[in-house]
């Protein structure tokens with residue numbers, strides 16, 4: 001009867017919009033009364049948007065934290081798009097999950113090792129290359145040189161990649177020895193003379209302590225410059241990346257510990273895997289899909305649940321719209337919304353995709369206010 005097309009209308013907030021949780025984000029209505037069952041039949045599939053939304057939210061929050069510390073301790077915010085690198089592919093439950101979640105992260109940042117995410121952004125959001133990475137050692141490319149061969153392994157990376165950024169994991173045996181003696185003495189002139197930036201990667205231990213200690217050792221060996229805000233920066237050919245144990249909580253405490261010792265956030269890049277793509281679930285942002293309205297034998301019924309055992313589970317009533325005014329989003333229930341303030345767009349109707357978003361549009365909608373002073 002419908003030529004294979006689903007008789008539903010989906011209205012949704014533009015992708016990338018930053019909306020406080022517990023607001024309506026999209027509505028689904030059947031357009032054929034005979035298919036009254038279709039809306040909640042689609043619940044299972046449609047609620048899966050919780051995942052990229054939650055990754056994007058978590059990643060954006062981390063972007064806000066990093067921006068705040070850059071505002072306070074760095075000359076500018078130019079490095080922000082590459083400050084949180086996605087290391088999460090290996091910890092994802094599937095290639096598809098890594099692609100979808102990793103694309104959520106790429107809404108906010110451009111650094112990723114999750115190639116599946118670049119494929120998703122290219123295939124579904126017309127983005128040629130949404131993310132980038134750099135040449136990097138991993139433990140096997142250091143440890144295959146043997147315990148006594150760490151210096152040769154480092155030299156090999158430095159000479160194989162003679163220009164640009166190169167990231168070299170340095171905790172295979174003893175991060176303190178690697179920073180103080182191997183990088184700081186034996187390979188010091190190689191580091192200084194190389195045409196690019198060496199990014200040293202500690203990868204174990206308590207991140208807050210390790211990062212500050214590594215910075216202090218490198219300072220002792222290579223010195224620092226003071227930036228316009230009076231904070232210390234390693235020489236431009238030297239930076240660090242902390243990619244172990246990074247979540248929004250640890251990120252904040254590392255940057256705070258650095259600031260206390262007068263280190264600029266400019267010195268560090270973060271990598272995050274499990275906490276970025278996997279340590280979240282549908283309840284992290286309390287994402288749910290509920291029936292709120294029905295037309296029963298011509299009678300309009302506002303449908304809702306309100307369990308006595310948990311007031312937090314009360315659902316919204318009636319026809320729903322999302323309004324934006326005075327810088328605030330508000331969900332309006334029971335069909336009382338003002339169409340002029342409604343931000344929803346009809347994105348799908350009777351089998352047709354009516355509005356598609358490019359990755360650039362999503363990114364623009366999600367951008368943080370870079371000029372805002374840190375709170």
Ligand SMILES: O=P(O)(O)OC[C@H]1O[C@H](OP(=O)(O)OP(=O)(O)O)[C@H](O)[C@@H]1O
Pocket residue numbers: 087088091203243244245246271272273274275
């Ligand atoms: O944010 P995460 O999910 O922790 O991902 C990052 C970690 O993953 C890798 O090590 P991996 O865990 O594979 O091995 P390891 O236990 O030997 O560090 C990498 O060296 C980081 O330590």
